[in-house]
Amino acid sequence: DVKVTQSSRYLVKRTGEKVFLECVQDMDHENMFWYRQDPGLGLRLIYFSYDVKMKEKGDIPEGYSVSREKKERFSLILESASTNQTSMYLCASSLFRGNSPLHFGNGTRLTVT
Amino acid sequence: ILNVEQSPQSLHVQEGDSTNFTCSFPSSNFYALHWYRWETAKSPEALFVMTLNGDEKKKGRISATLNTKEGYSYLYIKGSQPEDSATYLCARGGVYNQGGKLIFGQGTELSVKP
Numbered sequence: 001d002v003k004v005t006q007s008s009r010y011l012v013k014r015t016g017e018k019v020f021l022e023c024v025q026d027m028d029h030e031n032m033f034w035y036r037q038d039p040g041l042g043l044r045l046i047y048f049s050y051d052v053k054m055k056e057k058g059d060i061p062e063g064y065s066v067s068r069e070k071k072e073r074f075s076l077i078l079e080s081a082s083t084n085q086t087s088m089y090l091c092a093s094s095l096f097r098g099n100s101p102l103h104f105g106n107g108t109r110l111t112v113t
Numbered sequence: 114i115l116n117v118e119q120s121p122q123s124l125h126v127q128e129g130d131s132t133n134f135t136c137s138f139p140s141s142n143f144y145a146l147h148w149y150r151w152e153t154a155k156s157p158e159a160l161f162v163m164t165l166n167g168d169e170k171k172k173g174r175i176s177a178t179l180n181t182k183e184g185y186s187y188l189y190i191k192g193s194q195p196e197d198s199a200t201y202l203c204a205r206g207g208v209y210n211q212g213g214k215l216i217f218g219q220g221t222e223l224s225v226k227p
Contacts, residue, residue: 042218
């Protein structure tokens with residue numbers, strides 16, 4: 001079974017802090033994704049990566065950056081956390097093919113105060 | 114952004130009822146349609162990935178159909194059980210070279226009462 005592990009289940013940060021959300025997958029998947037989930041808005045793609053050191057903006061990249069130095073690890077960075085970034089963040093991975101299912105982590109619920 | 118719409122937003126049924134929900138999506142440049150189940154306190158889990166017009170997939174009491182020409186997919190649950198309570202998400206994949214990038218709908222929240 002594919003395992004996608006997110007470093008924290010719950011996180012509370014202050015406005016202006018730099019925040020790192022870490023994600024590791026153990027199945028050698030090419031693709032990795034960061035989504036956020038907000039009530040009534042569905043899953044929205046922040047960034048994705050289809051190879052080491054490669055990254056592409058999703059639909060809502062503003063205020064975020066990412067890092068993929070190793071194939072198994074994809075980090076989401078909030079350079080200066082703001083209250084409107086309070087959300088559930090989900091990491092996912094998949095094989096490169098567009099018909100491969102996503103495998104999700106358990107999510108990180110981030111609260112910015 | 115290509116909109117993926119799901120209906121209804123929420124559904125409350127009794128144990129044993131059969132139910133279905135709809136996912137509508139733009140049919141142009143279609144590549145794949147995914148269905149996921151997301152139970153509370155767990156991670157979303159893939160149910161089906163469909164690519165061909167007329168595709169039908171089944172997993173136990175859950176099945177799905179796909180119409181790529183008119184841009185919709187139905188998810189059916191036969192004889193709903195309380196453990197089926199979850200949010201069901203559909204997602205549309207675009208052309209192959211987008212490397213699996215998906216656009217998700219808002220989800221249908223299903224509650225099954227014993």
